[in-house]
Amino acid sequence: MDESADNRPPLLVLVGPTAVGKTALxxxxxxxxxxxxxxxxxxxxxxxxxxxxAKLMPVDREGIPHHLIDICEPEYPFSVSEFQSLCTEKISEIHSRGRLPFIVGGTGLYVESVCYGFQFQDIGADESFRGEMRTFAQEHGAQALHDRLQGVDSVSANKLHPNDEGRVIRALEVFHLTGKPLSELQDQSRGDDKKSPYRLCIIGLTMDRADLYSRIEQRVDEMLALGLVDEVRSLLREGVPRDAVSMRGLGYKEIVASLAGEMSDAEAVDILKRDTRHFAKRQLSWFRHMKALEWVDVGNDAKNSTLFAEICAIIAGKFQIDIEYI
Incomplete structure (x- = not known):
């Protein structure tokens, strides 16, 4: 298809591992x-x-509209299919205002589900099976559940941490319902840029691994200094269950365990830093398989003017008929 005749709406996407500098850029x-x-x-x-x-608060958003932030309570088990639906709606709304929709984030499955229109809703659900898997995890541990996924879908298992129980169970549920690994179904949905409902420009940020890990450790220290422990304590006091999807996220499950006396504060911080490094590695692995992604090495300065010009040139080249956006 000649790009000048491509009438699909444009969609800009910025991805990369945690702490790489996506927000400022x-x-x-x-x-x-x-x-x-x-x-x-x-x-x-x-x-x-x-x-x-690491949420950017309204006062720091410099007047730029931000969407799909602060949209549900911590007790709610928000899902990728809900994200896909809401994000697709927002993209249409933003286009209707004559502006460019711009997805920024590090949750690869969420972002890719929108870029390539994954058909999650067609797979369905089996609440009984989910209950069995949760019981299995309680009795045998998160690693044993993860091992079950490894046995039927090693590709998905290698992308998911054993503590990410919700997504591990969903991957097992997909195999249970369809007889096919989730990773295989995702591959069938992905295709190349021409199969997307959008004209995609996907920028991926990367940097030297040692520098990234240093930034991750610094970010964890900053979160603690800003009051992460008090934030978690407040959530628990208001009744958010520790097994909620939200409370199993990085930075929350470790502090919950330390507040429960299951590990020392120092152990919790060490584990958080270690698991965040591992998470960043899995993010990079996920993004590397995304088609039509333009990698940019940001070094240790995502605000560099030369870097900014390089990225703008990539976007201008991709959205040729929308050069007014630059």
Whole structure:
């Protein structure tokens, strides 16, 4: 298809591992491109979970509209299919205003489900099976549940941490319902850029692994200094169950365990830093298989003017007929 004849609406996407510098760069780009930002983060949907999710607060958004942040209570088990539906609606609304929709986030499955229209709703659900898997995890542990997934869908298992019980169970449920691994079904949905409902421009940020890990450790220290422990304590006091999907997220489950006396504060911090490094590695692995993704090495300075010009040039080249966005 000749790109000049491509009438699909444009969609800009910025992905990358945690702490790589997506937030600061996204504000620069949104201003330059007349864009509105849609959060592609599975945890920022939850209200009052601000510090542990590295949420950009309204006062710091520099007048740029941000969507799909603070849209549900921490007790609610928000899902990728809900994200896909809500995000698709927001993209249409933003286009109707003559602005560029701009997804920014690090939850690969969420972002890719929108980019390539994954058909989650067609798979269905089996609440009885989910209950059996939750019981199995309680009796045998998260690792044993993860091992079951490894046996039927090693690709999905390698992307998911054993503590990510909800997504591990969903992957098992998909295999249970369809007889096919979730990873295989996702591959069938992905296709290339021409199969997307949008003209995609996907920018992926990366940097030297040692520098990234240093930034991750610094971010964890900053979260603690900002009051992460008090944030978690407040959520528990208001009655958010520790087994809620939200409370099993990085930065929350570790602090919950330390507040429950199951580990020392120092152990909780060490585990949080370690697991966040592992999470960043899995994010990079996920993004590497995304088609039509343009990698940009941001070094240790995502605000560099040369870097900004490089990214704008990539976007201008991709959205040729929408050069007015630049």
């Amino acid at each position: 996204s504000l620069q780009l949104a201003k330059a491109l007349n864009a509105e930002i849609i959060s592609g983060d599975s945890m920022q949907v939850y209200r009052r979970m601000d510090i542990g999710t």
